[in-house]
Amino acid sequence: MTTMTREETQALIQEVLEVYPEKAKKDRVLHLTVNDQGVEQSKKCITSNRKSLPGVMTIRGCAYAGSKGVVWGPIKDMIHISHGPVGCGQYSRAGRRNYYVGTTGINTFGTMNFTSDFQEKDIVFGGDKKLSKILTEIDQLFPLNKGITIQSECPIGLIGDDIEAVSKQGAKELEKPIVPVRCEGFRGVSQSLGHHIANDAVRDWVLGNRDNDTSFEVTPYDVTIIGDYNIGGDAWASRTLLEEMGLRVIAQWSGDGTLAEMENTPKAKLNLLHCYRSMNYVSRHMEEKYGIPWMEYNFFGPTKIAESLRKIAGFFDESIQIKAEKVIEKYKAEFDAVIAKYRPRLEGKRVMLYVGGLRPRHIIGAYEDLGMEVVGTGYEFAHNDDYDRTIKEMGNATLIYDDVTGYEFEEFVKTVKPDLIGSGIKEKYIFQKMGIPFRQMHSWDYSGPYHGYDGFAIFARDMDMTINNPCWNKMQAPWLKSETEDASAEAA
């Protein structure tokens, strides 16, 4: 199928909306749009960050997921208590693949699940006593932890426990930072508010800790990586590039990050922000309080990497700028070879994305480097500022969908017939069974890293092996195939 025109895309949206009752239709129509690069402000054409409709299948998470799963969870040398019933933490345990170095259970705790395992009596009588007991127990069992965070699950807010008081008391006794985070799942409409709450908790309980401590030696080239969760090693692949161009990365937020790195972040010269959605809050705060500028960058695909490296270098003196050019030059042969190998196999393939924070717009460049086209994109929990940034990246007349429902996504796919879909685990098997190649773009489908030049090679290989996998010709049982198809298959 060829590319759709604006009218066709508009008609598709109308058709998909037909099955909804009047009220639902009125709500959903605001979240679906045909991209128009001429629009300056996304809020004129798309509504986002609103409550999902009751009764539809949404792909969103909760505020607890945004705080524990995304922002705090990867801080490897702190222990994050999933405070409340056992399920929230257990079912999300270690699923995000944010890699780290360290000995789990000794000095790092990333893939472990700590929970206060609320029972009926804790709900009835309150869990504060239990929590303070847990804090002491944790410190006895895992003495090398650098601090503890308390990630509230829904019941904590409902029964009104005073986790702040317990934290203050505990911090005094253990002489370690203990951070209460009020990220109960019912707050907000998606995980997005959880990011914000987590950012605020970092601001209030961590950032200022070393304001009067000058023992950390600074250099004029100190930068931080903010909003890179080291999925499959992403942050490492990014870090090497920055270091090669002469910068010193003093903190990683929060993939493979530590409490000390977070505390030292206010001493950086520039904050480099990858996932804008989940960490812009704290970057803004540091700009205001410490005067540290921040910039968004994109390390997906050689075009965007080169653009970002040059932009980053622009913040520093000439020696860095020269080195940045050298880095780009150095990897040129490498990424040219990747493109030469995979572009012919992927040229013209069409992709639909539906992911979270930054990827629905950031990965577009990487696909384009391989000659592919993104024909539909959408976010689970974006705000208007994200769509502002997306409109320019997407082609005209492509589909944009916000908080897409399971039904809408399937219907779009049936008509648009993309060659590849990039979304999450819940969507994966539906689309695979429909015979459409699929990659999980949250966890990189157990692969990665995809950031940086090293990551691009892996990205290209993965896309090729998914799209050109021979299994997609085998979707029809042999006895159902018509003779002509047989013949053409043999000829091929």
Add this chain to the structure above:
Amino acid sequence: MPNVMIRIKDNGALLFYIAKKDQEDEIATVEVDTDNEWGGVVELTDGSKYYIEPMSPRPSFPTTLRFKRAE
């Protein structure tokens, strides 16, 4: 009376950010905008208007200020 963080964008324009609502917009016009005074009615590119008592000296951005909604 929202708390608003104002910062300078890459293109030189002022960005009006209401943290509570996660709303980000460029400032289109500022009523009083001289070397030593800043404030009055501030209009955003989406047409909404906010008001702040003109202050002097001109604040240095980024900074957080309290605005009133102006109609």
